[in-house]
Amino acid sequence: MIESREEMTEGYEKALKQILTVSGDTELMSAPAYYEPSMNAPDLSTRTSCISVIQDELGHGHIAYRLLEDLGEDKQSLIYDRDPHEFRNTYGFDQKLENFAELVTAHALWDRAGIVLLSDIHENTSYGPWKRALTKVSKEEQFHLRHGETWVRRLANKSESTRQKVQRAVDWMFPIAIEWFGLPDDKKQHDEQLEYRIKGMTNDELRQEWMSTAVPLLEEVGLDCPAHYDADADEYVLEYDLPVAFDEQAKQWRYDDPISWSDVMDRWRSRGPAIEEYVDMLQSGTVNVGT
């Protein structure tokens, strides 16, 4: 187990900083993404739960940045001095979440992806300080997931109108989670984070882990998703050829428009439509009302 910077090789430190930055930025950027739809929660108690999720996410971001400070970075500067395109959060949190159905689908699908990624690190990482810090994070993320699952079930069963809203959310948010786990193993030449044992599972293993609970939830409540369990292969399989183009304005996947992983990386690097607004919200501490 690695405990301090002095014990790290240059390569280890670089790989660790990279994954901690992605983790911290993803936690941080979920806060502005979750903010507006949380204000539109259907009752006061639910709004309190949604706000608590945001508070937790900011705390998780703080933990990752605090760990980065041990590696010579400055938290203040990481949050306030970077331009929007310099943040490394997952692409999903570059998108605008426009209603409560999208918010709870994010809790149910995207927080689940966060749990899968962080549980692997919690269990397998060679970096002691991160492993210990994740005990609290993992427990809190379970609450977010439960909140998401509870509300996805409620909306799916309440009326045709709410079912359609949550289905529309799943339609664009499910494939974003699939992409989140990154390049398929057969296209990834080497994975430094895996080689340094900063994480323990490969991209495809993590994607399978996510699908093994996400797909049964959606099937249970009668929501469609482009994946199913294949008994012969004994694994979950996608019903489209990954990766495909995404129309981020219409929030629609173009399944008949195959692209390369290099195109995906370019799309990620260009950042999504809401990143500037979210970074401004965080850095200015203000919310633009009515825009």
Add this chain to the structure above:
Amino acid sequence: MSTNTSPSDTAIGPDDDTDGVEAAVWATLDEIPDPHLPISLVELAMIYDVQIEAGHVDVEMTFPCMGCPAYDFIHDDIRGALRLVDGVDTVDIDVVWDPIWSKDLLDDEVRAKLHESGIGL
């Protein structure tokens, strides 16, 4: 299971001679985790009293804060878990704010568990 005493010396938790259905109810409540913390509702000293009469259970409890984000979840968990206890037919939950919950209600073992998961008191 933890037995706690409030600052005003009001007994919180089961009495030493609790048995039968009441003991089963306390044991079940002690298995319900707080949705945010790695300890049970009983360990967190949220359950003040349990009364049972002819299959009806009254749970008197409090919350560490008035705006608890898991308020509904915890109600659902208590009702769901107690329904499975032999001898329990119906459950009422009475949320009270006196005595006021305080971290002084937590015993050393619980404090150690929280500390271990990175939660300061």
